[in-house]
Amino acid sequence: MIMFDRRIIKNFGWLILFLALLFSAFGLINLYSASYHTGLGTFKKQLIWVCIGFITMLIITFMNSNLLKRYTMHIFVISLLTLIFVFIFGREVSGSRSWIVFGPISIQPSEFVKISLILIIARFYSNDFEDGPFGLKDIIKPIIFTIMIFSLILLQPDLGTALVIILLSGTMLLFMGIKRKSLLIILSILVLVSIPAWSFFLKDYQKERILTFANPSVDPLGMGYNSIQSQIAVGSGKLIGKGYLAGTQSQLRFIPAQQTDFAFSVLAEEWGFLGSAIMLLIYFLLILTILDTASSSKDKFSMLVALGIAALFFWHTLINVGMVLGLLPVIGVPLYLFSYGGSSVLTAFIAIGIVLGIKMRQSLVPKEDISLEKNN
Amino acid sequence: MPQYKNKLFICSLIIGSLFLILVLRLFYLQILKGDEFELFSIENRIRLINSPAPRGKILDRNNKKIVVNRPSFDLKVFPNELKDIEKVSEMLGGILEMDKAEIRQSITKAKKKSAYLPFILIKDIDRDTLAAIEANKPDLGGITIEVNYLRDYPEGKLGSLFVGYLGKPNKDDLKKFPLTNLNITVGKTGIEETYENDLRGANGINYKVIDALGRQVKSKLFQKDIEDKETLPGNNIHLTIDIELQKKSEQLLKNKAGSISVVNVNSGEILAMASSPSFDPVLFVNGIDQSDWNDLTKNVLHPMLNRSTRGTYAPGSTFKIVTALGALKENVIDEETTVFCPGHYKVGKKKFKCWKHSGHGWVNLNSAMAQSCDVFFYNTAEKLGIDRISKYAKIFGFGSDTGIELSEKEGLVPSRSWKYKQFKEPWYKGETVVTSIGQGYLNVTPLQITMMTASVANGGSVLKPILIKRISDLDGKNTMVSSSEVLSILPFDDMQIKMIQESLVSAVNEKSGTGKKAKVKHGTVAGKTGTAQVISTKTKSSKDKHKDHAWFTAYYPAENPEIAITVLVENGGSGGGVAAPLAKEIIDLYFDLKNGVIQNDNV
Numbered sequence: 010m011i012m013f014d015r016r017i018i019k020n021f022g023w024l025i026l027f028l029a030l031l032f033s034a035f036g037l038i039n040l041y042s043a044s045y046h047t048g049l050g051t052f053k054k055q056l057i058w059v060c061i062g063f064i065t066m067l068i069i070t071f072m073n074s075n076l077l078k079r080y081t082m083h084i085f086v087i088s089l090l091t092l093i094f095v096f097i098f099g100r101e102v103s104g105s106r107s108w109i110v111f112g113p114i115s116i117q118p119s120e121f122v123k124i125s126l127i128l129i130i131a132r133f134y135s136n137d138f139e140d141g142p143f144g145l146k147d148i149i150k151p152i153i154f155t156i157m158i159f160s161l162i163l164l165q166p167d168l169g170t171a172l173v174i175i176l177l178s179g180t181m182l183l184f185m186g187i188k189r190k191s192l193l194i195i196l197s198i199l200v201l202v203s204i205p206a207w208s209f210f211l212k213d214y215q216k217e218r219i220l221t222f223a224n225p226s227v228d229p230l231g232m233g234y235n236s237i238q239s240q241i242a243v244g245s246g247k248l249i250g251k252g253y254l255a256g257t258q259s260q261l262r263f264i265p266a267q268q269t270d271f272a273f274s275v276l277a278e279e280w281g282f283l284g285s286a287i288m289l290l291i292y293f294l295l296i297l298t299i300l301d302t303a304s305s306s307k308d309k310f311s312m313l314v315a316l317g318i319a320a321l322f323f324w325h326t327l328i329n330v331g332m333v334l335g336l337l338p339v340i341g342v343p344l345y346l347f348s349y350g351g352s353s354v355l356t357a358f359i360a361i362g363i364v365l366g367i368k369m370r371q372s373l374v375p376k377e378d379i380s381l382e383k384n385n
Numbered sequence: 386m387p388q389y390k391n392k393l394f395i396c397s398l399i400i401g402s403l404f405l406i407l408v409l410r411l412f413y414l415q416i417l418k419g420d421e422f423e424l425f426s427i428e429n430r431i432r433l434i435n436s437p438a439p440r441g442k443i444l445d446r447n448n449k450k451i452v453v454n455r456p457s458f459d460l461k462v463f464p465n466e467l468k469d470i471e472k473v474s475e476m477l478g479g480i481l482e483m484d485k486a487e488i489r490q491s492i493t494k495a496k497k498k499s500a501y502l503p504f505i506l507i508k509d510i511d512r513d514t515l516a517a518i519e520a521n522k523p524d525l526g527g528i529t530i531e532v533n534y535l536r537d538y539p540e541g542k543l544g545s546l547f548v549g550y551l552g553k554p555n556k557d558d559l560k561k562f563p564l565t566n567l568n569i570t571v572g573k574t575g576i577e578e579t580y581e582n583d584l585r586g587a588n589g590i591n592y593k594v595i596d597a598l599g600r601q602v603k604s605k606l607f608q609k610d611i612e613d614k615e616t617l618p619g620n621n622i623h624l625t626i627d628i629e630l631q632k633k634s635e636q637l638l639k640n641k642a643g644s645i646s647v648v649n650v651n652s653g654e655i656l657a658m659a660s661s662p663s664f665d666p667v668l669f670v671n672g673i674d675q676s677d678w679n680d681l682t683k684n685v686l687h688p689m690l691n692r693s694t695r696g697t698y699a700p701g702s703t704f705k706i707v708t709a710l711g712a713l714k715e716n717v718i719d720e721e722t723t724v725f726c727p728g729h730y731k732v733g734k735k736k737f738k739c740w741k742h743s744g745h746g747w748v749n750l751n752s753a754m755a756q757s758c759d760v761f762f763y764n765t766a767e768k769l770g771i772d773r774i775s776k777y778a779k780i781f782g783f784g785s786d787t788g789i790e791l792s793e794k795e796g797l798v799p800s801r802s803w804k805y806k807q808f809k810e811p812w813y814k815g816e817t818v819v820t821s822i823g824q825g826y827l828n829v830t831p832l833q834i835t836m837m838t839a840s841v842a843n844g845g846s847v848l849k850p851i852l853i854k855r856i857s858d859l860d861g862k863n864t865m866v867s868s869s870e871v872l873s874i875l876p877f878d879d880m881q882i883k884m885i886q887e888s889l890v891s892a893v894n895e896k897s898g899t900g901k902k903a904k905v906k907h908g909t910v911a912g913k914t915g916t917a918q919v920i921s922t923k924t925k926s927s928k929d930k931h932k933d934h935a936w937f938t939a940y941y942p943a944e945n946p947e948i949a950i951t952v953l954v955e956n957g958g959s960g961g962g963v964a965a966p967l968a969k970e971i972i973d974l975y976f977d978l979k980n981g982v983i984q985n986d987n988v
Contacts (some may be wrong), residue, residue: 205724238429244423245422245423247416247420265431277411285415289407293400332412335414336406
């Protein structure tokens with residue numbers, strides 16, 4: 010099951026691993042500062058999660074990729090069941106029922122579900138030998154998968170994750186091509202569905218979040234408060250920042266959720282424009298190397314999985330940093346490898362592990378082909 | 386899968402450009418708007434605690450208190466620290482005997498404006514309420530008592546017209562006193578206004594670093610670049626006023642409209658300056674209410690008017706001092722000049738009456754002054770002419786400011802050119818004779834008359850009146866000491882001045898003198914009465930408001946003058962009958978104070 014080969018070392022995605030580890034190291038350094046005054050509990054927990062994530066990543070990297078493809082449907086069904094379980098038995102935290110609690114550990118299944126969605130969409134297209142653009146009937150299956158997951162997450166309700174689900178699936182579907190007419194139909198259905206979704210699924214605080222985004226200064230201590238405080242933190246960091254552990258906005262806890270969703274504003278305040286621009290550059294490079302892996306992968310499934318994972322990282326970064334910088338409404342989406350949170354750290358490492366596995370096996374494909382031929 | 390290479394490349398481009406947007410936004414926030422956000426981040430964590438500076442005291446020449454301060458206990462609310470607005474409102478409502486809904490409403494309103502900015506819910510609570518608040522302190526988190534200072538007037542209304550009052554600053558005040566913050570009061574009139582910058586002091590500022598929950602943070606790391614400012618109390622103003630003379634002056638004017646001013650003839654220091662009616666400055670301490678304000682401003686007797694410096698009146702016969710000295714200087718008359726007074730005088734066809742209709746008979750300068758014969762001066766004035774009368778009037782300082790540290794009126798000295806400008810009419814001779822006895826267009830303030838008398842008393846120096854002796858700071862060190870200032874030297878010979886001085890002694894000390902009611906036992910008073918007509922003599926009226934203004938101006942002691950006094954009683958009647966006796970009482974008190982008959986502490 011786990012294969013070792015010299016070429017593995019040679020073709021291993023060292024750059025991807027390096028960038029991912031570099032980024033999570035910076036994430037830890039930043040989290041140390043963000044939890045400095047409240048005890049280092051979250052920092053220590055995150056450290057453990059990064060270690061667990063790293064080991065998980067290694068295991069996944071060295072797993073046979075056929076295994077993933079073969080069990081995609083199983084993973085998907087388990088994901089759906091977990092989401093249903095969460096909906097019934099989950100713990101409600103700040104208005105959303107999205108957590109399963111095992112003793113000291115809380116898990117947010119909606120994080121892992123993103124990967125199973127990527128896998129099942131990738132598998133759908135890999136079975137098809139035709140190329141797009143596809144009509145609505147052709148891609149009805151991935152659309153149904155998306156809607157199932159989307160609805161269950163919206164029911165929790167977890168607006169941020171639900172949005173990511175739509176964006177992820179949309180990216181992959183668009184990438185594979187959709188006929189113009191079908192795209193129009195899908196978009197109009199989305200608009201039609203979002204109106205009742207607004208009135209039934211969204212809770213008041215979520216509506217307010219979106220509404221106050223337009224002008225947060227109208228109500229500085231109401232819903233726009235988070236956005237303003239975050240922008241003050243970022244802006245006051247200026248070129249070189251206020252210095253490590255010396256960010257006034259973060260250390261005096263003016264920044265909300267500074268260990269999770271707003272971790273990036275702590276960085277921007279303490280390290281300034283230089284630090285945060287470099288951090289975005291590292292992230293951009295990481296996404297580029299994942300896209301490169303997609304580009305050089307030998308089969309459609311691997312290519313699509315890598316693309317999906319690149320999209321996953323990209324959308325999370327865009328939404329999270331956009332929110333921190335006051336460009337987007339306050340939607341709870343973590344910055345992968347940077348925000349505190351076991352489920353998101355684990356999900357990120359699983360995703361990196363899958364990409365590393367794909368990258369590694371690009372060189373092994375010829376050998377596999379040979380063995381397959383022999384078997385036949 | 387090479388067929389997807391192009392598509393994936395396009396994906397990287399899209400992702401790259403969106404990352405670029407994020408970086409541009411970072412650039413905008415941190416580089417372009419960085420300074421602005423830095424200020425916000427400072428505002429976020431820094432709280433200013435103002436400790437108000439007590440305003441300077443206003444004291445009399447012997448350091449007796451006229452205006453001081455008292456603490457005002459103000460109820461301050463920190464909206465973000467209130468746990469349960471409903472409960473706190475209910476408790477406060479009970480203690481303050483206020484409607485709890487009203488309290489809740491003002492708290493909610495303030496909180497909406499800014500949860501971090503404390504605001505004053507109610508000012509100047511009494512001791513019992515204070516005690517009740519303190520007793521319930523554990524349940525009143527977010528409520529604190531702040532001590533501010535309010536003006537206190539131990540002598541009541543004493544001197545209110547020159548002391549002035551405080552009020553909320555308006556636009557003009559902010560221009561005058563640029564450092565004013567809107568929450569304090571500034572001097573609106575009188576000394577409080579003129580010496581605002583000395584009296585105010587500087588509020589102390591304590592900076593407190595707080596975290597997002599409003600808790601104080603001790604860490605030095607977040608306290609760079611901020612420094613506390615110590616409270617600097619305002620400077621004390623020491624007046625030239627003698628509280629006893631002031632009290633007496635105000636007492637003498639009770640139920641009258643008028644003015645009494647007493648100055649030191651050698652220094653120009655004002656010992657008393659009373660104006661009646663006056664107002665109670667206590668009304669302004671917590672902001673005057675509309676009905677009180679209307680009572681003050683619509684009162685026909687103008688209690689807000691400092692008559693001594695801003696009331697203008699015809700000087701009546703007191704002005705004869707000017708006419709006489711001018712005529713002596715111009716050799717129009719001399720000691721020997723005699724005039725027959727039949728009780729009237731004709732200029733052209735017009736007949737001008739002497740106040741004594743039966744006439745004074747033969748009078749010379751001395752007796753004309755002593756008995757205030759008008760005909761003598763009509764005669765003199767015709768020879769002297771208006772041009773020279775107005776020239777000498779201006780030399781005495783009439784028609785211009787005295788230079789006192791308060792707002793004042795210049796009055797009016799008429800002249801040919803003035804009349805032409807005003808009425809496009811030539812000057813008539815009849816107007817000259819009327820001017821010579823202090824009637825007609827002539828208009829003066831009581832303080833101008835006092836300074837005139839002082840200049841005659843001291844031998845010819847027109848002094849600037851001084852109300853502020855010195856200003857001292859917290860440590861008692863003087864920041865300003867006033868000095869006497871001679872505005873002009875009268876151009877008269879000593880002999881001429883002496884002649885007038887003697888005539889003034891006669892006016893008080895001779896049997897026929899008009900000012901004999903001012904005669905004192907302990908020395909010699911020199912003075913001149915004046916009875917200024919309010920309406921023309923032809924009209925007979927018994928209405929009080931048409932009665933003559935009574936003037937008396939004097940100095941004492943005649944041999945070696947120390948003080949000059951002017952008494953004016955509006956519509957009082959004759960100067961000799963109404964004003965002179967009041968001057969006598971002041972002079973008596975001055976004598977007693979000087980000789981220790983009445984104990985003046987702190988002397």
